[in-house]
Amino acid sequence: MTVNPRLYPLLATIGIFVVAYIVCWLQFPYMLSTRVAGNLLTDNAYLGIVAVGMTLVILSGGIDLSVGSVIAFSGVFIAVMLRDTGLHPLLVFALLLAVTTAFGAAMGAVIHGLAMPAFIVTLAGMFLARGASYMLTIESVPIAHPFYDLLKDAYWLMPGKGRLTLIGVLMLVAVAAGALIAHRTRFGAQVFAIGGGEQTARLMGVRVGATTVGIYAFSGFMAGLSGIVFSIYTGSGYPLATVGTELTAIAAVVIGGTLLTGGAGYVVGTLFGVLTMGLIQTYIVFDGTLSSWWTKIVIGVLLLLFILLQRGLLRVTALRA
Amino acid sequence: MLLTIRSLSKSFPGTRALDAVDFDLAAGEVHALLGENGAGKSTLIKCLTGAYSRDAGEIRLDGAPVSPASTSEAQELGIGTVYQEVNLLPNLTVAQNLTFGREPRRFGLIDGRAQADMAREMLRGYGLDIDVTRDLGSYSVAVQQVVAIARAVALSGKVLILDEPTASLDAAEVRMLFDVVRDLRDRGLGIVFVSHFLDQVFELCDRLTVLRNGQKITTERVADLDRVKLIGHMLGRELDDAIETAEHSPAAAQEAPEILRFEGIGRAGVVAPFDLSVRRGEVIGLAGLLGSGRTESAELLFGVRTAQTGTARDADGPVAHATPREAVRAGFGFAPEDRKTDGIVADLSVRENIILAMQARRGWTRPIPRAEQARLADEYIAKLDIRTSDAEKPIGELSGGNQQKVVLARWLAMNPRFLILDEPTRGIDVGAHAEILRLIRDMTDAGMSMLVISSEFDELVAAADRIVVLRDRRHTRELTGAEVATDEIVRAIAAADPREAAAS
């Protein structure tokens, strides 16, 4: 039984995560507990969800810089709506998701319609979403709603007293849904096709415009969902929150083994990318003497490592062809 | 007849790409479509596959008139196409490529196992034993071609157009592909085969149609035709026609001192190792059909591709030419075939395009003074009769012939000792044609040596002192003196290569 070469980057990601966890465990045996594992999921839930949307965007060869601002907008939107109107949070959630999905779809339409680089269009989207949240409020707005307390305290006590929180579960569900969409639907196949080559994809019958709109709409939806989770996690809405999350998400996707030029990767890999980044942070917290900036440096090194690995793999396949 | 085309015409501004062309394709035959560049092959194919809409004429498939408006519509009608560059996605698995758009689903989700089964079923009968769950890109081009054929056949199933499918395959792979094609023919498909390799046409095809300048020249059974006659059809002349060879002075050039000597220059899969000796002030012609390795030879000499073997030397010793920069430093120049992608820098002005190579050699710290630039530009605009309102116009706005003259001017300004011109007169009107030939003569009279590649053999004969003939990526013959004549070139190209005859 030989391993399909398709899986090499994914296996490398999982391998690095496992090795990193073993190293952590050897130094701090307590890290291998359901408590730490539960916190790892909870603390990184919003990042994991938004990274799933980013994975699809990157698989198609695009990029979405607006997501960090959209998360902040979501938190502010929810907080302000709950403060100023009597709407039930669930209704607010539905409204919000409709707004962010439409926002993503609009960016997709501009990217396709004007044939402009996704980078600059979503950069404008980033300013717009951040600006919109500033216009709603410039202060941190706390969310005080009984339903929110319910959501925040919803967890399942795992053996070993670890808490599997609702938002942690939500992230796992988002990853599973993202994986199904990317790998098991025709839409997903079209995303990969566009990432492999837009011209060829068109020849094979992909409706590039509709698919592009769909991809950015999906990313917008996931950013909205991530915003909901983040507002549950922090219990407030703050327009200055999650600045730069888009870049963290891109880094997680790349460390998760997805090719930044598009066309190859796994949504599950992204989950491990997020968890690896979370693990580094947890380790630094446990260590206590290491400074937090090491997180950024290690993530940068991992990023470089994976990009070089991808180029290496590309060169190997190019030589064989 | 499976497919009949009657008086198909298609015009573009300034050219009549197809002029009342007839074409018939029977079920169960392999029909070659031949012609040199600009003959109208690709226009005909694009009209068939729906990429172009025709101006006039009729296409009937199974007796019913059709006019596909897009590639996918042509596919649904039953006309599938496989190109030289495989138009599938290397980053998807073989199974995903084969089933794309028709994936078997269960509960709305793609059923991976059924997809793999479906793919294996589609590949049955093609003699491929491959793992369909692997990336298409991990297999050789030959396997990818067969997968592309399998997809096209499964989607279309009546007419299969193979547009230069063998251009990047080796001999064994070609044989495998041919077995597949013969099998499909026996299954009753009509196959249109476009290729520049005449050996392959003779080996595989039942009938052939030759196009030239947008017109159908002939349709004949392959068995009734010999190679020399076929090439005569393609090039538009009978061999018996004595062609008035232009006055050239072979004697003088032959006595001139050798300035450069290339030995054993080659690269696997590109051009077999060849020798070339360059004398002062001579014009060497490079002749061969498309795909024979003409351009590739020039690229190896200029360092666009690095030669794996061979050496270059002049009177002073070895000459480095592994990169274009080194080649320029060694006094070489190269005006490439594809002006748009490799020649002009579209947004820069005519003046800047002319001085570009000279500036690159001087280095950035020594800019050519503006007045000097203007003088050079004006000089060459006048000398080459470049039609532009002024030297500051972006070159992209000029016509093709004038762009070509600017690229020529760029190199002439450098006064190289060895200038390579790849198809210097392609897409240029007749007047400019003669001018460029005159220029070549002027330059060589001044002592410059040239290598000229052209598919217009008359032109080569008129310009060259010596002609090197290429066939199947090999330098096969060198014509000198009285041999420099069009019919000799044609004969040399047609001559079956003894080595290859033994191999196949």
Added chain:
Amino acid sequence: MTRTLRRILPQILTLAVLVALVSLFFPQFLSVDYQGGRLSGPVIDVLKRGAPVALLAVGMTLVIATRGIDLSVGTIMAITGATAAWALASGWGAAAAVLLALMAGLACGVWNGCLVALIGIQPIVATLILMTSGRGIAQLITEGRILTFTDPGFAWLGSGILLGLPVPVYIWVGTAIAVALLMRRTALGLLVESIGINRSASALAGINATVLLIAVYVASGLCAALAGIIATADIRGADANNAGLWLELDAILAVVIGGNSLLGGRFSVAASVLGAMIIQTIDTGILLAGFPSEYNLVIKAGLVLMVLLVQSPNLAGHWYALRRHVRRRREPAPSDRSAP
């Protein structure tokens, strides 16, 4: 000269309209006072505060001209600022601090340039690596604290006054003029534009594209170092977390507003720094005109969209198609090559 003027005319007009708009809400916008040997007023403030983005835009213009992009300039500001502050804190003196900061910027540029030109990673990804990890490096240098210093010589670079004007103004105007002259008085500008438009044809003409590509990233790194020095000197301290944060996006915006295409080619340094001044005028203007600063980003987004619309290749395509339709022209002849 008239050619340059025509090139930057749209930016000058935009700036004039903006100034007029701001003056409408804040009539004293154009007033300049002179007291105690220094000029002061909103315009002077714009010129001074715009210095970092203007400097970044100078380097970014060159990078974008080669079809690249440099996301790491904000981070390089943090690194170079931290380096300078560290050197001062270690008692090295102002000159050494400046030199060391410039060296750090140079090193960052070489790193980016090598990733792009030698390894062949797309610019956006290559510079993303330094963007994310660079702040960690800056924090490593400052050890996570805000490194303050008192060296008056160095602080003068950020907050000093020379002949009535703030020193940063001289630095960015000087850099912009120097780079513009370097590009136009030597052949560099032409060669950079050439590889940005058609790298393959340029390489065939004998241009050393690899070295040039590395050079533009180095230039960008050096400009970022200057911006980092000014920012650090201005607040007399290096804040690794916030120095230059998100300024790369403003710099890209400035270049785009300057009418430089993201697809490379023709560039104008003057137009880019005018773009930077436009952004700073919006920032300052909104504040002075009494609007809440929250509108700032939305206006910026609107600006980007407008510039996008003007630059869009598709829009131009639609326009030509329309004209062609009107003239009832036929489709263009295809190229003769049957083999792609």
